[in-house]
Amino acid sequence: MSRRSEERKAEQADRLAERQAREALGSDPAGQDPSWTRKPVKSGKRPAKEGKRTKAGKEKSSRPREPYVPPRGWYGPGGGRVGYMDPPTMWRATTVQACGMWPFAAGSGSPMTGVPLGQHLFTGATVCGDPLNWFTRARYISNPSLFMLGMPGLGKSTLVNRMLIGLAATGVVPLVLGDLKPDYADTVRALGGQVISIGRGRGGINVLDPGAMGEAAAKIGGEAGEVLKAETHGRVLNMVAALITIVRGRPMDDHEQSVLSACLHHLRERTPAGGTVLLPDLLRVLAEGPDRVRAVTLDRGDDTRYRDAVDPLHRSLLGILDGPLGDTFASETSTRINPDAPAVCIDISGIGEADTQLTAAAMLAAWSDGLGTVAASHALADAGLAPRRWFFTVLDELWRPLRAASGIVDRIDALTRLNRSLGLGDAKITHTLKDAEALGTDSDRAKARGFVERAGMVVCAGLPRGEMEELGKVVGLSRREIELVSSWSSPPGWGVSGEHEEPPGRGRFLIKVGGRPGIPIKVAITDAERRLHNTNTRWTPNEEGVEQAVARAAGQVARAAQEGAYDLPDAMAADGRWTA
Numbered sequence: 001m002s003r004r005s006e007e008r009k010a011e012q013a014d015r016l017a018e019r020q021a022r023e024a025l026g027s028d029p030a031g032q033d034p035s036w037t038r039k040p041v042k043s044g045k046r047p048a049k050e051g052k053r054t055k056a057g058k059e060k061s062s063r064p065r066e067p068y069v070p071p072r073g074w075y076g077p078g079g080g081r082v083g084y085m086d087p088p089t090m091w092r093a094t095t096v097q098a099c100g101m102w103p104f105a106a107g108s109g110s111p112m113t114g115v116p117l118g119q120h121l122f123t124g125a126t127v128c129g130d131p132l133n134w135f136t137r138a139r140y141i142s143n144p145s146l147f148m149l150g151m152p153g154l155g156k157s158t159l160v161n162r163m164l165i166g167l168a169a170t171g172v173v174p175l176v177l178g179d180l181k182p183d184y185a186d187t188v189r190a191l192g193g194q195v196i197s198i199g200r201g202r203g204g205i206n207v208l209d210p211g212a213m214g215e216a217a218a219k220i221g222g223e224a225g226e227v228l229k230a231e232t233h234g235r236v237l238n239m240v241a242a243l244i245t246i247v248r249g250r251p252m253d254d255h256e257q258s259v260l261s262a263c264l265h266h267l268r269e270r271t272p273a274g275g276t277v278l279l280p281d282l283l284r285v286l287a288e289g290p291d292r293v294r295a296v297t298l299d300r301g302d303d304t305r306y307r308d309a310v311d312p313l314h315r316s317l318l319g320i321l322d323g324p325l326g327d328t329f330a331s332e333t334s335t336r337i338n339p340d341a342p343a344v345c346i347d348i349s350g351i352g353e354a355d356t357q358l359t360a361a362a363m364l365a366a367w368s369d370g371l372g373t374v375a376a377s378h379a380l381a382d383a384g385l386a387p388r389r390w391f392f393t394v395l396d397e398l399w400r401p402l403r404a405a406s407g408i409v410d411r412i413d414a415l416t417r418l419n420r421s422l423g424l425g426d427a428k429i430t431h432t433l434k435d436a437e438a439l440g441t442d443s444d445r446a447k448a449r450g451f452v453e454r455a456g457m458v459v460c461a462g463l464p465r466g467e468m469e470e471l472g473k474v475v476g477l478s479r480r481e482i483e484l485v486s487s488w489s490s491p492p493g494w495g496v497s498g499e500h501e502e503p504p505g506r507g508r509f510l511i512k513v514g515g516r517p518g519i520p521i522k523v524a525i526t527d528a529e530r531r532l533h534n535t536n537t538r539w540t541p542n543e544e545g546v547e548q549a550v551a552r553a554a555g556q557v558a559r560a561a562q563e564g565a566y567d568l569p570d571a572m573a574a575d576g577r578w579t580a
Contacts, residue, residue: 115166141456150461193343199350203334462488462505
């Protein structure tokens with residue numbers, strides 16, 4: 001039986017009870033007749049007259065009774081009729097506190113470990129969770145990673161921003177290595193963290209700088225320090241090779257990497273402690289041709305053979321310095337990452353969307369520098385020189401760096417496989433699975449699809465039905481879950497009151513972990529979060545400007561009305577009509 005049918009039956013029962021009560025009382029309830037207070041008599045019997053004696057000779061007394069009121073009040077004006085019953089207030093307590101409320105207490109199956117995210121969409125219970133706590137404390141997942149999908153404007157970045165704030169409060173260091181909008185810079189500033197801007201005229205990164213790993217190797221010393229120096233050399237070599245790959249549009253040859261490695265070793269040996277090595281220095285080494293570099297080119301003392309071997313690499317490095325990447329990577333690092341900062345955000349939003357080469361290079365450089373800082377922190381902790389720290393990386397708008405260069409796909413793929421050994425949790429955000437289909441090669445597309453398969457948590461915002469069915473083949477979604485998330489992708493209704501109509505799926509998410517049933521939640525953000533995380537900043541000033549212009553115009557009209565009539569233009573006749 002439907003709820004509406006039950007309500008109709010309840011209303012019919014109320015009307016019948018009310019009619020019987022009126023007939024028994026013999027009075028109109030609206031008139032507040034005193035006969036209301038008398039005991040209703042059964043139908044078919046006449047009420048006894050006052051003063052009438054019974055067979056025993058005693059006078060029967062008429063005791064006042066309470067008036068009969070239907071359960072939902074009388075019908076009609078002033079009757080106090082209510083259309084529905086308010087649900088009881090729900091409170092949350094531990095079993096020790098709520099044991100005396102039995103049997104009015106109900107258990108909840110929602111997870112309570114991690115950052116408070118919101119309320120369960122159906123039970124109203126609090127839901128907590130994040131990749132690090134579910135991996136380390138609750139043991140719900142085997143990989144501290146999160147993959148989020150959803151249509152634009154439904155709050156994906158807002159949910160990850162809440163995780164970022166909550167984890168920072170527990171001592172985890174958030175790392176936003178390449179903020180493209182930016183969405184997280186204001187939050188990192190509010191947390192007392194470090195925001196580094198990268199772009200033309202904003203700041204640059206020296207890809208030959210060993211950074212935090214070089215400093216950690218000097219502090220540790222000994223065999224462990226030498227191992228860290230070798231790892232630093234490999235990281236710098238991979239970064240320069242990635243820049244050359246971006247400029248060329250194809251990978252480097254194997255013998256070119258050998259030449260590049262020999263040049264870097266030569267620079268390190270000839271540079272004094274504390275000195276800085278730049279990309280122009282690398283070009284100078286290639287031009288000079290020291291013995292160590294000539295040995296890997298197999299020139300056999302012939303300058304022509306040497307030039308033939310190094311000229312392609314020389315031209316590519318010149319393309320970096322004199323091309324679109326030169327202003328950003330040819331000088332010293334403008335601001336180095338502070339290893340002790342509570343949060344770090346590398347802001348690359350100043351790079352235009354059409355400048356794909358610089359975007360890809362900045363992303364790779366940011367990830368190389370950031371992950372180098374993570375490796376240095378763990379090396380110092382292993383040596384007993386610093387406390388152990390955990391890190392949480394955020395990669396928002398995943399579709400954009402994936403399309404920028406193939407090297408980023410390999411780096412993210414390695415991160416998803418090794419983040420447990422790195423002491424690093426990560427969150428990747430994109431729109432749909434179709435973002436992976438736009439990649440250039442089949443291998444890149446296969447690697448991108450593996451991001452979802454290896455994720456410990458998969459969070460879905462509103463998605464079309466077709467996309468949800470494709471996702472269900474990867475993470476295992478039930479028909480009910482597909483219908484629920486698909487309903488969140490509907491657009492808002494046509495606003496007739498002039499107010500902003502929110503999409504029905506904004507703030508609603510489904511959390512999936514393996515084959516377990518999904519947890520639907522509703523996220524309600526605070527005013528502080530709303531101020532710090534506004535993804536529509538380019539629209540907000542325009543709205544404020546329009547409101548200010550309207551207010552100024554209204555003020556001018558009001559002042560003119562107080563001063564007197566408006567000055568009519570010359571084209572307006574005396575009778576108020578316009579003339580040509």
